[in-house]
Every structure is written in structure tokens, then in C-alpha cells.
Amino acid sequence: MNYTLLKDAKAMSGFISAIVLSIIGIGLAMKDNSYWVFFIVISFVILMVSVFRADKLYQGKGR
Template sequence: MNWPVLKDIKWLSFQLASILSAVIGVFLAIGSNSYWVLFIFLSMILMAIGVNRATKLTK
């Protein structure tokens, strides 16, 4: 990874939000709550947005 990506606040917030929503989704799945699918899907969307932003920053 390049330094511009690591110091970008938006990229960092997308990655942290993605990780947190994935963790919440796993805990909801363990507790047999049906909302876990929503959090996992949100995590995948946030990760895709973060990867897209990192790609734009490195070009």
C-alpha cells in the first residue's frame, strides 16, 4: 500500500466501518438474529467503496 492511501481519512473510515459491521454481523449470527445478513451486506459494500477509493488514490 502507498502512503497516500494510509493517510486518507475517508479510506480509513470505510475500512473501519466495514470491519465493525462485519463483527456486528457475526455476533448477530451467533445470537440467531436475522439482521446479520444486512450487516454483512453493508460490510461488503463499504469494503468495495474503500477498495475503489484506494485504487483512485494510487493512480
């Protein structure tokens, strides 16, 4: 990661929210709650969108 990505609020909030949703999903799975699947799937979707945004920012910088 470079500074351009680290200062982008949307990309970083996406990464952080994906991590938090994954932790919530794992906690729900440990409590045998069936909603854990929803949190894990949403976490993967948010992570995918954040990675695409990070790639776009990194490629747009021109290295």
C-alpha cells in the first residue's frame, strides 16, 4: 500500500468495515446464529469493491 491509498477515506473505510463485518460473522457463527452467512457475504462484497477501488487508485497514480 502506498500513501495515496492510505489517505483515501472510501477505500480504507471499506477495508475496515470488511474486517469488522467478518469479526461479527465469526462471532455469530460461534453463537450458532444463522445470520453469520449474511455478514460474511457482505464482508466479501465490500472487500471486493474496496480492492477494485484500491487498484484503480494505484493504477491511476502512474506509479
